[in-house]
Amino acid sequence: MKEAFEKRCAFSKHYDQGDGTFRAEYYSAPIHYRDINNTWREICTDIVPIHKWEFKDGVTNNSFNVYFGDTTSQNLHLFGLESSTEAYERWINFKLKDASPERVQTLTSTHKFMSCFDGVDIEYIVSNNSVKENIILNKETNLREFIFTIKKRNTEIVQIDDDFTIIDAFSKEVLWEIDDPYMIDSVGNISCGIKYALNHDGEYETLTVQVEDEEFLKKAIYPVSIDPTVISNITNSLIKYDMGYPVSTASSFVGQASAVEIAMRNSTSSPNLAINRGILDIDLPLGIIPVNIGLALYVTTNSNSNFTGQVNVYRVTSSWSSKLDVHPTVVSLGKQVAARSGAVGTWYNIDITKAYRDISEPFGVAWELVADKGFNGGSHSTSFASTRNSNAAIRPKITMVYIEKPLLVFHNGNINEDGYYNGNGEEIFKLLDFGTLVAGQVSETKRVYLKNLSGFKVIQLRAFIRPVEFPDNLKIEISRYNSPFIPEETLIFNGTFEDGDEVPFYVRIITQEETLTGGDFNIYAKAGPL
Incomplete structure (x- = not known):
């Protein structure tokens, strides 16, 4: 296994495993x-x-x-x-x-x-x-x-x-x-x-x-x-933040010494104390198909090698902050992963593949470590290096095995000769061009196809836009139908899509009288493997 240096970014390392898959490590602080x-x-x-x-x-x-x-x-x-x-x-x-x-x-x-x-x-x-x-x-x-x-x-x-x-x-x-x-x-x-x-x-x-x-x-x-x-102010890490209070109870600053460590404890007085949570952004680069995803925490102290706990996973539905007293809004996904603490100096790995696949667009996923209620025999604890640890190499990280294949492709009905994207979705060989518009004009409606070229079945197929990226006084709209045109930010196509299956949708541009310039815009697509 050798590092694929060309895939490096500020927060990640990638390794070619020689079998068509890559192993990536995404860190909670820049490493390059x-x-x-x-x-x-x-x-x-x-x-x-x-x-x-x-x-x-x-x-x-x-x-x-x-x-x-x-x-x-x-x-x-x-x-x-x-x-x-x-x-x-x-x-x-x-x-x-x-x-x-x-x-x-x-x-x-x-x-x-x-x-x-x-x-x-x-x-x-x-x-x-x-x-x-x-x-x-x-x-x-x-x-x-x-x-x-x-x-x-x-x-x-x-x-x-x-x-x-x-x-x-x-x-x-x-x-x-x-x-x-x-x-x-x-x-x-x-x-x-x-x-x-x-x-x-x-x-x-x-x-x-x-x-x-x-x-x-x-x-x-x-x-x-x-x-x-x-x-x-360097952003784009997958792990956004972690703090020393539970997601579920939003208590005070329990364990805020997490400036160095985050911990999972169990004692007679507090038989189910959760004092670590973190938030993970899961918007992965184009062309990457995850095979499995794990959250890795580095064990710094451990009072009992048999100490067990669980990981509760939440969908985050509001913005988060590094403020000590600001709590995100979360919705439980009901995911609980049995976990056993590791020895000091080793990585504690939590499989979050299923949770990742269940998450849709807004914000991301939060995790919470909770000591096992059934564990008896006095007070025991396990501590992990946090995102604040002075040694960036042992901060929480995401490990992922993935493959690179053409995932989802947009085209205009003649993909072999006149499509819009090829390769892994990053090489553009034709733009969806609306030509010149007069301020206040609505463009013609264009039909676009979204095609599955992943090599396997996908579900939860969706196309979406990000209005924050639009130029001033100009709006891009997408709709599942041409007549009537019903604009939505996210189009969700139900059912299972075999490799090679495609589905049409429609695009138009709305300008205003104050519109001064045009520009380029993106339409995005996502799906989950079946």
Whole structure:
């Protein structure tokens, strides 16, 4: 089995198994970045000497660069982010005011400024898509705010409500998101009594991390870590997010130490406690036919090798968020997969093939790990690396075996000579051309055929459009019928379609008097194997 390098993307690896099938691994964080030659390379987050600008150390084998330290005596604490091109610099630097670190310590992907204040260390952990900052209070202190002065070029920090992002100053592209901060003590107690504030000290813009939860600090078992994290705005991972609360009960922040781990527990007091859930986007690339799909979780702790549980699967019907207290709307699919925890350092695999095939368009599928009610004998738990783990290689991932075949083909009634698509659906050799339209005009209706060329029977055949992709003041409509033309966003064709079967539908374009330009649009198709 060898890697198919040409199939790489930011989040996936693909392997040719030599029998006509491929094995793919989709990660919940980017594992590749494009170099200056536009080639996908392995991300490496090791901090090494770099001596760029005034910085001493950094990470440059990633889609964004991270810098630490200062070769001058001006900045005893300095941390920088860069997302530049050869012709255009974009960076932002943070300096902790009045910090006087006694020394620095670097270990692989971790950089720590030791004793910035009495009993306070500042630690940075670089991962593939984020930089986790820990303000570590090693003992009780009167410090309640930490002020960072900001220098930047072609970037801005913007605040909308309680959300902070770092954007391109001109295009307004989001470069990084500053995650909601929280505090966690040495035994896992958590407080969200932290907030950010943007200010100006007369010379520089500042970002202040303010501690508000005094009661938590009084009761905390030290050391206490204050966690602001900067997350790169790289999307398209299959795994959207995971959090430490159950989907079904939407309880509070149980297990929110899932910044490192997610867990499944069973105890006498809580015989059926679920404290892990995640959401999976299942919109796979064109031309891929899954044979099987699995969710893989990496076991980090395990108190009993015979500890068992189940996986409940849900269809997500509303948007989700990384906010601690925002819960998606879900509908149970009634799927429960028996699961046994694995040994520490191994992958725990859950077959979700059936659940994937049962899901239709909106959003995706959520999973929830639940400890087995029938398990007795005291308190036991299994923990897994989460999507926040500093080691991206052990975060949750999707494993999939698939084949590449022509799946579904659009044509105009003469597929051999005058179709629209061939190959795996990505090579276009004829456009569905409506010609020139006058603003306010409705186009002629065109008949299009959707043909199954997968080599096997399919069900749940459907054609659909995505209105969000349409140009302004222009609408594409599809209908199962020509007369009457009944527009729908998704056309569902019931029954079983043999290899070679096809079904017609109709397409037209609606313009408005305000329509200024035309453009290209897509019609999509999907089906499930029988």
